[in-house]
Amino acid sequence: SFELTQPPSVSAAPGQTASITCGGDNIGRQSVHWYQQKPGQAPVLVVYDDSERPSGIAERFSGSNSGNTATLTISRVEAGDEADYYCQVWDSVSDHRVFGGGTNLAVL
Amino acid sequence: QVQLQESGPGLVKPAETLSLTCTVSGGSLSTYYWSWVRQPPGKGLEWIGYIYNSGTTTYNPSLKSRVTISVHAAKNQFSLRLSSVSAADTAVYYCAREYGGNARFDNWGPGTLVTVSS
Secondary structure, X not given: OOOOEOOOEEEEOXXXXXXXXXEOOOHHHOOEEEEEEOOOOOOEEEEXXXXXXXXXXXXXXXXXXXXXXXXEEEOOXXXXXXXXXXXXXXXXXXXXXXXXXXXXXXEO | OOEEEEEOOOEEOOOOOXXXXXXXXXXXXXXXXXXXXXXXXXXXXXXXXXXXXXXEEEEOOOOOOOEEEEEEHHHOEEEEEEOOOOHHHOEEEEEEEEEOOOOEEEEEOOOEEEEEOO
16 A cells, blocks of 8 residues: 655744655655644644645645655744644555654744 | 534443444535544554445455444444454544545544543
């Protein structure tokens, strides 16, 4: 089954840009979705199909995907962005849904 | 706006069967994929499996031998059964709706903690 690799943690100062990567074999050929999860809460979809934003998600959240790496970029980071972030794909060969291991974003 | 709510026992004994139900309100079960996802304490998300429409299912191979997902259309509910549980199955269990051709989870229940302990 497809495997996704994320760094365990990333940090950014308020106002700066945070980038969270999601690695996988030719992941650029997949559509990648990103979720934000705050402590004690269910995940929330923040980017889908690589770079699309659901209604209600701030424009500060953006995504890209090419080659072996997908990236979630959070511009002008705020304290409220501190959370765990997960990437996810649909493995069309197996029809399985696969999550990355998650990245904790710390806002310094 | 569709809403999902998990329900079921919060404590299950080792070797027994975990049973959870997800009640969907504000929308129909038909034409969507409905999944279960779990998260052990302090760990990441793990997809368990989905059920679609009239009962087509696909499961995570790591759990396939122990998992059954079923639909109760008249009650607008779908359910999870996980047999022969152990402490490793202790987790927050989420139900979620999939949307779109690339299986994104656009709606989640709040989750329910299930602890496996004697």
